[in-house]
Amino acid sequence: xxxxxxxxxxxxxxxxxxxxxxxxxxxxxxxxxxxxxxxxxxxxxxxxxxxxxxxxxxxxxxxxxxxxxxxxxxxxxxxxxxxxxxxxxxxxxxxxxxxxxxxxxxxxxxxxxxxxxxxxxxxxxxxxxxxxxxxxxxxxxxxxxxxxxxxxxxxxxxxxxxxxxxxxxxxxxxxxxxxxxxxxxxxxxxxxxxxxxxxxxxxxxxxxxxxxxxxxxxxxxxxxxxxxxxxx
Numbered sequence: 001x002x003x004x005x006x007x008x009x010x011x012x013x014x015x016x017x018x019x020x021x022x023x024x025x026x027x028x029x030x031x032x033x034x035x036x037x038x039x040x041x042x043x044x045x046x047x048x049x050x051x052x053x054x055x056x057x058x059x060x061x062x063x064x065x066x067x068x069x070x071x072x073x074x075x076x077x078x079x080x081x082x083x084x085x086x087x088x089x090x091x092x093x094x095x096x097x098x099x100x101x102x103x104x105x106x107x108x109x110x111x112x113x114x115x116x117x118x119x120x121x122x123x124x125x126x127x128x129x130x131x132x133x134x135x136x137x138x139x140x141x142x143x144x145x146x147x148x149x150x151x152x153x154x155x156x157x158x159x160x161x162x163x164x165x166x167x168x169x170x171x172x173x174x175x176x177x178x179x180x181x182x183x184x185x186x187x188x189x190x191x192x193x194x195x196x197x198x199x200x201x202x203x204x205x206x207x208x209x210x211x212x213x214x215x216x217x218x219x220x221x222x223x224x225x226x227x228x229x230x231x232x
Contacts, residue, residue, distance in 0.1 A: 009077050010038050010204075016073035019086040020096075029067030029143070032174045032201070032226045036141060037074045039207040040170070045139065049079045052106050059125055061110050061140040063118020064172065068100045071108075080107040116149030118142055119169055123155045126167040137166045139211070144173040144185060159219045160193030167219040168211065169194075172201055176229040189221035201226040 089096035095104035099113030122140035181188040186196040197210035201224030
């Protein structure tokens with residue numbers, strides 16, 4: 001796959017990611033999310049370094065928190081972090097761990113990396129924001145393998161039943177799920193009442209269009225298909 005219509009600043013990301021070494025096991029996790037993360041922070045989410053504590057900001061929850069190199073690179077490119085921090089990541093001196101820490105890293109909403117947590121937390125966040133009539137959107141990025149977790153299935157069912165139309169889930173599909181789903185990932189969400197879109201996870205314009213799809217009365221699931229894990 002090839003990335004189409006990259007926006008200014010995107011070209012910095014490979015170099016920023018390359019500054020973070022020592023986690024080869026999860027490098028593929030970072031590479032699979034880089035384009036989705038860039039499009040969300042560059043064009044979709046209403047959040048900046050100046051608004052990280054604004055109660056009406058959009059919320060982004062990275063459920064796929066293992067291997068957060070692309071996440072840190074995007075945060076640095078957008079001014080949430082200093083680039084100089086990246087080379088020292090995961091050291092005893094650094095606030096940038098192998099899993100992101102919401103109490104230490106600006107722009108990080110949840111401490112994540114343990115699979116299956118992001119979507120249920122996003123569900124609760126969306127309910128809380130709706131209770132106080134906030135207009136903020138909640139977007140969570142999950143991996144296809146996470147959908148094997150029962151906590152995610154419960155969240156998929158409840159979110160649609162409650163009509164959480166400020167909630168979106170972006171599923172990065174690198175075909176690493178153990179069990180899969182009859183009819184594919186989008187079908188799983190559609191069955192429970194979500195609006196769905198399936199696009200290339202490398203096509204910036206397609207990702208933007210999918211993530212900004214109108215979905216009144218229903219949550220939105222965007223399946224971002226990338227290269228198979230371990231493939232080229």
